[in-house]
Amino acid sequence: MLGPNGSGKSTLIKSLLGLVRNHEGTGTVLGLQWPREVREIRDRVGYLPEDDCYIAGLTGIEAVAFMANLSGLPKTEGLRRAHEITDFCDIGEEKYRGVEAYSTGMRQKLKFAQALVHDPPFLILDEPTTGLDPDQRDAMLRRIRTLAREHGKSILLSTHILPDVKAVCDQVVILARGKVRVYDSVENLSKPAEPTLNVMTYGKKDAFLSGLDKAGYTVTAKADGTLKIIGTGVDQVSSVWDIAAATQTSIRRLVPAQNSLEEIFFQAVSAAEHP
Amino acid sequence: MPVHDLGYRKWVGKRNHQLIRPLFVARSGITLIWRRRMLKLLLMVAWLPIAIPAIGIFCFEQGVTDVTYRNVIIRTLQGPMERPDLATQMLQDPVSVRHEVWSTLILGFFRVPQLYSMVLLIGLIAPLLISYDLRSKAYLQYFSRPLSPNEYIVGKSAVIWFFLGMITTLPGLALYLLGILLSPEISVVGMTWDIPLRILLASVALIVPTTALALSYSACTVENRYASFAWFATWIMGSVAYQILTNAPRMGRGRRNSIDMDVDTERWLLVSPYHTLGKVETWIFGLDTGESSVWPAILILLAITVIGTLFVRSRLIARLSV
Numbered sequence: 001m002l003g004p005n006g007s008g009k010s011t012l013i014k015s016l017l018g019l020v021r022n023h024e025g026t027g028t029v030l031g032l033q034w035p036r037e038v039r040e041i042r043d044r045v046g047y048l049p050e051d052d053c054y055i056a057g058l059t060g061i062e063a064v065a066f067m068a069n070l071s072g073l074p075k076t077e078g079l080r081r082a083h084e085i086t087d088f089c090d091i092g093e094e095k096y097r098g099v100e101a102y103s104t105g106m107r108q109k110l111k112f113a114q115a116l117v118h119d120p121p122f123l124i125l126d127e128p129t130t131g132l133d134p135d136q137r138d139a140m141l142r143r144i145r146t147l148a149r150e151h152g153k154s155i156l157l158s159t160h161i162l163p164d165v166k167a168v169c170d171q172v173v174i175l176a177r178g179k180v181r182v183y184d185s186v187e188n189l190s191k192p193a194e195p196t197l198n199v200m201t202y203g204k205k206d207a208f209l210s211g212l213d214k215a216g217y218t219v220t221a222k223a224d225g226t227l228k229i230i231g232t233g234v235d236q237v238s239s240v241w242d243i244a245a246a247t248q249t250s251i252r253r254l255v256p257a258q259n260s261l262e263e264i265f266f267q268a269v270s271a272a273e274h275p
Numbered sequence: 276m277p278v279h280d281l282g283y284r285k286w287v288g289k290r291n292h293q294l295i296r297p298l299f300v301a302r303s304g305i306t307l308i309w310r311r312r313m314l315k316l317l318l319m320v321a322w323l324p325i326a327i328p329a330i331g332i333f334c335f336e337q338g339v340t341d342v343t344y345r346n347v348i349i350r351t352l353q354g355p356m357e358r359p360d361l362a363t364q365m366l367q368d369p370v371s372v373r374h375e376v377w378s379t380l381i382l383g384f385f386r387v388p389q390l391y392s393m394v395l396l397i398g399l400i401a402p403l404l405i406s407y408d409l410r411s412k413a414y415l416q417y418f419s420r421p422l423s424p425n426e427y428i429v430g431k432s433a434v435i436w437f438f439l440g441m442i443t444t445l446p447g448l449a450l451y452l453l454g455i456l457l458s459p460e461i462s463v464v465g466m467t468w469d470i471p472l473r474i475l476l477a478s479v480a481l482i483v484p485t486t487a488l489a490l491s492y493s494a495c496t497v498e499n500r501y502a503s504f505a506w507f508a509t510w511i512m513g514s515v516a517y518q519i520l521t522n523a524p525r526m527g528r529g530r531r532n533s534i535d536m537d538v539d540t541e542r543w544l545l546v547s548p549y550h551t552l553g554k555v556e557t558w559i560f561g562l563d564t565g566e567s568s569v570w571p572a573i574l575i576l577l578a579i580t581v582i583g584t585l586f587v588r589s590r591l592i593a594r595l596s597v
Contacts, residue, residue: 019418019595039293039421047419053412057307069299070420072290081286088283100411114416119286143283151283 001158002165002261003175004269009158010050012175013124017042030122043071046115050126050158052107060095060102061086064113071118081117089113090139104131112140116147122154123147129164141167162261174265176272182264189264195233196257197240198226207247215243228257293421300417300430305437308400314438317396321442324388328380328450335376336457339369348376356383374467375562377454381447381470382560385477386553389443393485394510396438401489402502404431405587410497414594424591428490428584435486443481447474477559481552484576487583488548494590510548517547541567551575 003009014020016029018038027034029041055063061082068078086095089109094102099110108131115123125144129137145168147153157169165172165186172189174182182189201208205227212219218230229240234256244251308314331351338345345365352362356379364372408414417427451470455463488509492502520543544550544567551572558569 014595017419019415021596039423042419043290043421045419049412049415049419051412051415053415055303055413055416056407056411057310058303062303066299066303067416067420069291070296070417070422072293072296072421073286073288074291077288084281084284087281115419116283147283151285 001156001173001175002160002162002265007175007269008178009175010126011178013047013126013156013158016124017045017047043118044120044122046118046120046123048108048111048115048123048125048128050130052104054099054102054107054110056100057098059098060091060106060110063099063110064095064117067114068117073118078117081119082113085113085117089116089143105133105136108132109136109140112143121152122156124156124158126158127160128157129159129161137164144168162265166261172261172264174268176269179272181268181272186261189261190258192257192259194231197229197232197234197237198253198255198257199229199240199251200226200253201244202250202252205249208244208249211243211247211249212240215239296420296422297426297430297433300422300427301433301437304404304431304434308403308434308438314396314399317392317399318438318441321389321392321396322446324384324392325446325450327388328384329453331380332377332450332454333457335369335373335380336454336459338365339373339459345369352376370466373463374470377451377467377470378473378560378562381450381474382477382556382562384450385443385447385481385556389446390481390549390552392442393439393481394507396442397435397485397489398503398506400438401435401486402493402499402506404434405490405493405590406497406499406502409494409590409594414591418591418595424588427591428587431490432486435489436482439482439486440478444474444478447478473560477556480555480559480576484579484583485548485552487580487587491583491586494587513547514549517543517550520546541565545571545575 001009001012011020015022016034018035018041022035026036030044032040032044034041055066058066061079064082064086065079068081069075073081083095086092089112091106091109091113094106099107102110108128112125112128115125128144129140132140141164144155144157148155148168155168157165159165169186171185172182173180209219209227212227212229217232220228220230222228232240237254240254241251243249331348334344334347334351338348349362349365352358352365358379361372361375361379365376408417414427418424422430448471451467451474454467489502489506492505493499495505496502521540541554544554554563554565554569554572555576557563557565558572563569
């Protein structure tokens, strides 16, 4: 779930969990009636809040076990499960330290462990990679991928970091000014409106351009020198190679064009702001 | 790294019923408070005053059969306890005043040392309970679980109830048990069966409104020291205001007691939480001889409980909406 600041991402999440009052609208979450059954929904959802939040005075392991108990796990089972999940989240021996002394990254991992401890089928992760160093960020994204792909968890990832979305998400929702502006799969969004090939060449490309022109291709040049051959799919790559050979042009790179998530995001946001 | 990393595993098991989940909030709070050495010390010190009514009950029960002890009790009733009527009855038939003497001793224990201990104990622990959660935004973690604001309040209140129970209800019941054990015969139970119930009721009257008041102060601010300050100020200022308003008529008229001066000691009762609680507790133990009705005091305590709880609830909900 993407959106600029103030677009309503956190409010939507809080609404789903029944933390803020809803004036209208109904729906279902995991087959449960929303907002009527928010308590049951909360029982089945793991939530990692964006805010830096912790229960003062507890150690890491106690904090995770406590959340397990609040979700209904019996005392001993909650503690056992807390150990298991803190190991999965790579909290290590830090789990025996007070949470107040944790770094931002450790707190993020702790919140992830707390969200996961009761084995919820649906995880809501609000900015899960904030405050993590590059290694920890990769590890966190790996964990999220593992949970989604190997353990069948549904995950709602709310973030500003577009590479994170590309790394782990199948579907994208873009919110702006409190409304859903875009909702589609990453695969569909990446496809341009019509098939296009991006070509980079070595040296002069005038002969290649005129060759393409003669063959009836529509070509535009980007600022970085990349040629966009519009209306051409991967099935027509061989004819492009033939034109390059005929015009003695060396091709450095030839790839099907994809829409960047950044472009889609900015387009959606500016469309919302300047309708 | 763990010695044997299991990776992620699914969890299958029976979950506890939702109704007992607030108990975990209470247990966690009690565990955290219990770690403070100062609190442990205070709890131990709070039990020390039990020695005074315990000695009183011992002397009374000895006095039933032994004249020496009876004289000690009579002197105490006439002097410090200001109950010459009971002293006269004690002289005639000691057994007939057993219920009233026990009640007076236990009420004295509730009124003076335990009320002070309660103010000190709550002043130290209650501000930590909600203020800390507001400061560290822990409420987001609590309410992301199937826990309602009401259950959260019950869980947090139970922390205070537990500690107050340990310094009021438990020693009160221990005193009663001591009285039974020291009594010459088991028929004493029949004469005093209602005292444990009165102890429980007096504990509820003491614990519930004070907890609601303390939690509402705690929910007011993220700075627990301000909550502590407000708490102590309420008790001190209330008592000072009561003393000034009650004693103003006799200022400059010498040191005479309030009966001689015809001072109405109950007129300004409701300005002081200490005296309001005292009125209700005295009534619960059946020892209220005041002319004014106890109901205004009971209503005040009820209002504090209801308004305090609603205030805490609204503060929590307001925080979640941010």
